[in-house]
Amino acid sequence: METKQVMVKMILDRWNALTKNCDTILNAVTDEQLQKEIAPGKNRGIYLLGHLIAVHDDMLPLLSLGDKQYPDLYEPFLKSPDKSGAVVPSAKELRDIWSKQSEFLAQKFSSLQPDEWFEKHSSVSAEDFANEPHRNKLNILVTRTSHLSYHLGQLVLLK
Amino acid sequence: METKQVMVKMILDRWNALTKNCDTILNAVTDEQLQKEIAPGKNRGIYLLGHLIAVHDDMLPLLSLGDKQYPDLYEPFLKSPDKSGAVVPSAKELRDIWSKQSEFLAQKFSSLQPDEWFEKHSSVSAEDFANEPHRNKLNILVTRTSHLSYHLGQLVLLK
Secondary structure, X not given: OOHHHHHHHHHHHHHHHHHHHHHHHHHHOOHHHHOOEOOOOOOEHHHHHHHHXXXXXXXXXXXXXXXXXXXXXXXXXXXXXXXOOOOOOOHHHHHHHHHHHHHHHHHHHXXXXXXXXXXXXXXXXXXXXXXXXXXXXXXXXXXXXXXXXXXXXXXXXXX | OOHHHHHHHHHHHHHHHHHHHHHHHHHHOOHHHHOOEOOOXXXXXXXXXXXXXXXXXXXXXXXOOOOOOXXXXXXXXXXXXXXXXXXXXXXXXXXXXXXXXXXXXXXXXHHOOHHHHOOEOOXXXXXXXXXXXXXXXXXXXXXHXXXXXXXXXXXXXXX
16 A cells, blocks of 8 residues: 555544544433533533534535535634634534535545645645655644544533 | 655654653642542543553563563553553652653663664564565554554643
8 A cells, every 4th residue: 555545544544443433422311402512611512523623524624525504603713712602503503514514525535636735735825845755634633633533521520 | 765764754753742741731730639530520630640651661571672561551551441440650769660661661761773673563473574574663653653643632621
């Protein structure tokens, strides 16, 4: 197996395992539990779920895979903290979006060839990328996988 | 920059950023706070710190970088759940071990050449590795980085 292919598999395996892990947690908690704070005074489960969707949605333009699908979630789940009073989708709606998005991203990711993962992502200039080749598309997925893992460690506390 | 070198940098950057993140959290909480549960009925901060040290210690033999340095932490922080009644080091002792270990691992990791990171780790057979080249040393660091991020999302709740 070619080196780039091996590396892409390593990172995609991790991403897929963690999204599945999130599915497992979501299936184990009720909508009422999702409305609760993960610890006293901290973010609610529903906020973390919306936050993950918004961050993952932002990968589409970063990876030149298309426009955001849920731009309305940017303001309440990325720009604003939890309990800001913003009108947000229900737990049920967010669960549906999460499932659709996971499937959509998995498809998009599997369509990228190993070489493409090592191309520059859309928020780095060609000049900077020449000196910093680690600022590639795969690194976007590496950092978002780490971010997902961080919040899964919190969501699991709702169980 | 050669592809393997780029990939190793991506993963080491993530590992280093997260260990630094852990330092920041540890510096922001007192020993008393570390003794508290991250959420009602969940693991205590001190257990998570010991758990991270034990998991990271186990990377040394897996990466053929030497023997474990803290084998006594295996039983209380990996084999046993929190509050098992095991005698464990104090918060101050665990903080010291964490710092020493982070520095030691950073040195060891920087001594590995890119090609070496793509060699098989010690718990996979040569035969299996021939078919599954993703089971390399770098993948050990990928999965441990993900694990560290998961528990950092919990430790930060102590603040």
